[in-house]
Amino acid sequence: MARLKILKFGEPTLRKTARPVEEITPRIKMLIDDMIETMRHAGGCGLAAPQVGVLRRIAVIEVEEGTVYELINPKIIMYSGEQHEQEGCLSNPGEYGYTKRPMHVTVRAMNRDGETYELTGEGLLARAICHECDHLDGKLYIDVETDRA
Ligand code: ZN
DSSP states (O other), X not given: OOOOOOOOTTOGGGGSOOBOOOSOOHHXXXXXXXXXXXXXXXXXXXEEGGGGXXXXXXXXXXXXXXXXXXXXXXXXXXXXXXXXEXXXXXXXXXXXXXXXXXXXXXXXXXXXXXXXXXXXXXXXXXXXXHHHHHHTTTOOGGGSOOSOO
16 A cells, blocks of 8 residues: 555645546555555545545545545435534645535445445534545535635
8 A cells, every 4th residue: 555645725636526437446446545544644534536636536534443434436315404513624734614514414435346335424424425525526625605704
């Protein structure tokens, strides 16, 4: 496994739309492994492929230590409720801002074995799912509407 360089806010790649993964090749699996290592080393709870310069619809999330979710071609299929919390991003180290996010989110995605699964998250996990899915569309947390200053 290898640690990848995390792009910072201002890099044009972070504003681009990522392409779906059509086939889960060994290269894609290696990328996922590297993303997990990179996320952990940086002390984050989520990382999306565009943040490491790869415009593919892949994200990893680890809100609870030891439980890693791999999301390939994720799509949010349900959301409800509301939360206003501070959010940060590994591409914007040391900075935090309030965002308005749904309290509950269900996402449908593939794992590295190509199996489709659904993941429902609440609170921090719901935020992480939204945050990482946004990255795949070139959207950053600083774009997200907030009711607070
Ligand atoms: Zn981020």
